Amino acid sequence: MLSKAAFVLASAALAVIVASFAYEVVMRYFFNAPTRWASDLVSFLLLSAVFLAAPWLTREGGHVSITLLPDLLPEAWSRRIVAAGFLAAAAVCLWAGWIVAGEVRILYARGTMTLSAVPAPKWWFTALILFGFVNSALYFLRLAFGTQGERIPSEARNA
Template identity: 60%
Template sequence: MLITTLDRIFRLAFALGAIALTAIVACYACEVVMRYFFNAPTRWASDTVSFLLLASVFLVAPWLTRENGHVAVTLLPDLLPEKWARLAIRLGFAAGAIVCIGGGVIAIAEAASLFRRGTMTYSAIPFPKWILTSVIAFGLVGCGLAFIGLTVSPPSPQQEPRT
């Protein structure tokens, strides 16, 4: 039940990340048209693209991690016998889980602080920083949970990422 729920959340976040990436293309296209065809550059496009890029990365990261699609340096597991390679991979996933969840907890605390203070971005159109920090927290905690899943049920050392 929990894994199915997380899977659905990660797939939804992936879809939102893909939408954010599509919106980045639309914003840049709008900016190019406005700037070069109408000589009226937008004030909002650059900041919006920055925020959407952050969202696309941190919304897609948990799904990518769950799929074991992250970049991996497999030199050590490739050199070890199968039994020790599996252990090394599990330890790597466990370390990733600890680091990501730890970073996520820090981001959650920072988002709460930014919310309490009402801190806004320094941009052409101010935006609440707590929302951006919450997206970072979601991505980090989601990656940590995905790493826990990979620690419990890791792929074999030579297995390609799931698609």
């Protein structure tokens, strides 16, 4: 439920990005009055969209995967290889989350702000990165120990 809500927020962020760019283009080229904030807003929303959407995409198997090896192996071995890949991905995401969590604490303690037209606390955005990594790791663990074999199309396993 949390991942779905985050995905909806990521989708809304993409809609705001499109609207902001359209507004910026109209203001810049038709009224010769460029905005100071549009570029910064788009940067922040793009970062937010990526890390808000990552857990849901991980859950749905929307990540990039190269299935050459699992496709060539028998089903039992294919599942083991895929599970090992999910475990490796979970480990990397948890490790990155650990690093980012330390950075969130530092940014919060220092009160560091973004260098933008409209400054915002940096820890807000870094916390979104932490959210994306940790929740993606949890979904990778679920896939590794759950029914990830169903995510591999039967045609690919039997090829």
